[in-house]
Amino acid sequence: MTQTLTRYERYEADFHALDTAGRPQWLQDLRQTAWTRFLDLGFPTARRGNEKWKYTNAAPIARMEFGHDGRSRPNGLSAETTDAAIPRHDAWSQLVFVDGVFAEALSSRPESTDEVRVSSLEEAVLSNSETVESHLARHTPFEDDGFAALNTAFLRDGAFVHVAAGADVETPIHLVFLSTGNAAPTVSYPRALIVAENGSRATVIESYAGLNGGRYFSNSVSEMVIGEGAEVEHYRLQEESEAAFHVGSARVVLGEGGAYSSGAFSRGAALGRYDLSVLLDGPGSACRLSGLYVTSGTQHLDNNINIEHAKPYTTSRLNYKGILDGRSRAVFGGTVLVRKEAQKTDASQSDKNLVLSPYAEVDSKPALFIYADDVKCGHGATAGNIDEETVFYMRSRGMDVDTASRLLIHGFASETVDTVREPNLRAYLESQFLDTLPGRRLEF
């Protein structure tokens, strides 16, 4: 136990050192509550009965001492350095955060209008935004999640997107969270709040990447509030550098008839975890969640997706795919919970894995918890390598094994990339993601 205390000493010192002068009381209280909760919870352990962390060991994160400097200002970074790490397109609005702090110079944000406001959270808090106060940290419960509690304790800056009722924002909003990853291990706490009011529509892209090869820890939380009949397309690219630790969560709440679609692409970090929770809290609301994770070397990537059907006539579609190579390990944990009130729910959940190496491991746990009787729910999971029959068929048409397997792996992944509606992002994924897939020679 004493060991645990020493481990959090550094966090404790940084927590108290965080400059929060001039911040409203509600935020101070929130941070304090979150900090107390973090001390109680600590980092998750794979102790018996902790089903959420059954296959991922967070000890490497807990063991390391990460420093946090909330005052750091991104100096000496040019657009050229940052652009190499992330997708970008001139047409997009872009907010860049370096080690969790807003970097105005690197950003190209639109003018705030009646329709949409894109700003840093810090600005929004300081301007006493009511929207921020009523939504920030109200949707991500940290009672049972140590990482979310820690992020909230260090809540200072982040991205804030507010789409007014009925507004249709065509320009994708790109939120970029970069970690410098210098010699001393540091932690940053990226945070985003996206509020799409009734009947509005917007596309949000989140990118996570590292600029240097050092070990760092990125602990992010995004909250999305989708109003009645509103529609949000959300893409998330996790391309942290290979020594990094990344634990991110997103919590999405939908009102009546709201729609949320997401595409989560992960291939970075030594240890990466993404927790996506969608609460279908309005009748007729729907979500469509796609994901692609690609692992190699000794990487460990974990996607944990929770969908809660709380109201009737709600729909969810979950399609995740994994490609595993080397000595890597991928984990998929999916939960679909259908509440008693959520009659006429239609839910499907699928996780498919291509295991390309004899040393890789995939652990998949797509669970269903159903308390309503008039529902249509199904799930499926597969794991295996490329179908030998298919390769044989392709060879009989004159292809060599390499070409055949490359084509099949590419095809497997492109099904997910094809779901991306934003054309510039899709083009990026096609050139950056699909073309770097392992093209393993299989032995037949």
Added chain:
Amino acid sequence: MVEQQVISRETGIEDTQYRWGFELDIKSDVSPRGLNEDIVRLISAKKREPEWMLEWRLKAYRHWLKLDSQGPQWANVEFQPIDYQDMIYYAAPSSQSDGPKSLDEVDPEILEGFNKLGIPLEEQKKLTGVAVDAVLDSVSVATTYQEMLKKAGVIFCSMSEAVQNHPDLVRKYIGSVVPYSDNFYATLNSAVFSDGSFCYVPPGVRCPIELMTYFRINELDTGQFERTLIIADEGSYVSYLEGCTAPMRKSHQLHAAVVELVALDGAEIKYSTLQNWYPGDKDGRGGVYNFVTKRGKAQGRGSKISWTQVETGSAITWKYPSVILQGDDSVGEFYSVALVNNRQQADTGTKMVHIGKNTRSTIIAKGISAGRGNNTYRGQVKMMPTAGGARNFTQCDSLLIGDECGAHTIPYIEVRNPTAQLEHEATTSKVSDDQLFYLQQRGLSLEESNYMIINGFCRGIFKELPFEFAAEASQLMRVSLEGTVG
């Protein structure tokens, strides 16, 4: 003949759907309440066990003391903590305290009791084609068809007898599939197991009849801890059935059994269970806690182990009949129907651990939830790095009746071999109004219609059961679902 084999015939208990709830009026030899080393020694002494057996029990008991006294917490079930010191660990009919006897010496009250359960033991009435080992509380009271089995070379007797008469076999295999340290309940069982069945089928022998153990809890506040060990030697085959009931009691009874199966090269074991322990009343009072560890080791090349279970009873079911697919080309199967009604809870499924090359497993699980019951399928499929070319197919279907119940599916898929392939599918549905109306329009009552649809839902599993058991299973479903429609 079929008529006679139906276990669920009227027993004269009124106002209840559980027709097996009567109590036998017999004198019992009962150990003092509570658990300590003396109790473990007492049980061992009652059984006149050799020293090694006692040592093994004590090792288990000492290990058990080190475990969290609440038992495993991960299952999706809720119950008040069990007071292990307020339970009786050994009860045997006084007349049976010397172990199984010849049939003429068995207490007529006991014989009549088993008659009522539809399991006649007397020579002239006994079931055709099924050899029965009847276990009452902690002991085996009789085993039928001894002569016929002996002729075939098959050993089928109570565990107590096996420890006496076949110590080498028991010593070699007991704990070889479920080690005493396996889990909380299995460890407890290893310390205090009272009786159970033992079966050995010699090489090349196809067991000429079905073997059956019928378990009956009778004594109040008594835990039942039987232990079953089945060994199928090279190229042999055996089909084994298990049935169980208990009287209606207001308090809960604990049943923590262990079953170990070993199949050597080319051998096949088919293990079927009709679990009909007392489920408690509609408000969840009473009922059996069925916390059971069942595991088979498909040890030999090309061996096969198949579990079929129909679980309609018990207040809480916690069991995962599993197969360790060790031999190359070995096969594991799990076919299950689990039904919960009223306040019943079930957390049941299987584990398929693929170690050998080209091993195959199939899992078909059907869950039915009614009343305020909660039904969880929990199944693990593990492909080890050595399991090249292994295959698994899993299908889980849930059916909900009413909106107060729950149906949950939790698969754990762990793949560490790129040439292994695995597929998991699950669906959840309800009996639709359209289906019910369709059947009613053809002249069937609402209850009958509902029953026919549910029976159809379970058909794939029932067909895996031996014929007599299939009829019985379908009967059990009907009784368990009474009052869920309308």
Added chain:
Amino acid sequence: MLLEIRDLHVSVGETDILKGLNLTVNPGEVHAIMGPNGSGKSTLANVIAGRPEFTVVRGEVSYQGRDLMALLPEERAREGVFMAFQYPAELAGVRTWQFLKASVDAVRKHRGMKELSIREFDRLLDEKRRMVRIDADMVKRSVNEGYSGGEKKRNEVLQMAMLDPTLAVLDETDSGLDIDALRIVADGVNSFRSPSKAIVMVTHYQRILGYVSPDRVHVLLDGRIVRSGGRELALELEEKGYDWVRAEAA
């Protein structure tokens, strides 16, 4: 009189569907109820069979002189009211054979007839299924599961033949059938005709009427029968369309 419907008003939830329908069917007669989509044809068939979602707001339906609405769906079936469904339900795992045996047993028991032995039942089933050209294999499969549209409709006619009702209500039994299947279904219906039995065919098109000749044709519009006539009315409808009746009725 076999069936008499007077001033029938039926609603589903808040919506009124039948608004004062009258119909009289005598033994030996074949009636065709025609009408455009949404006119209430299927509702009529379902109300006769007793589908629970429909509420009878007003009016009377008597069958063989008894109040039909007072009976449960299964009691109506046992009393000889049969409905061939437009969209028959699929029953996973329930074999057609098993389903038919249970139905025939229930109906015969109610009528005070002795239960058929398996051999007698099989003989009857063989005879009837040949008539609608259903192979022996099909009755071993799950009811309607994986059946083609035509197979489902033939299976409905097979059930009618097996249950031997007095009043058969066929709900769009001709829809979605190719010409061969339509002929098979029509033959099945024709062989069912007898002086003691009656048939009510609910249909959108007059196509099947070329094979099963009706005694009376009724046009259903907005929940009421607006016009009745003989076989010629169907032909007139075919030629002039429903708008013609609508105009006339207005």
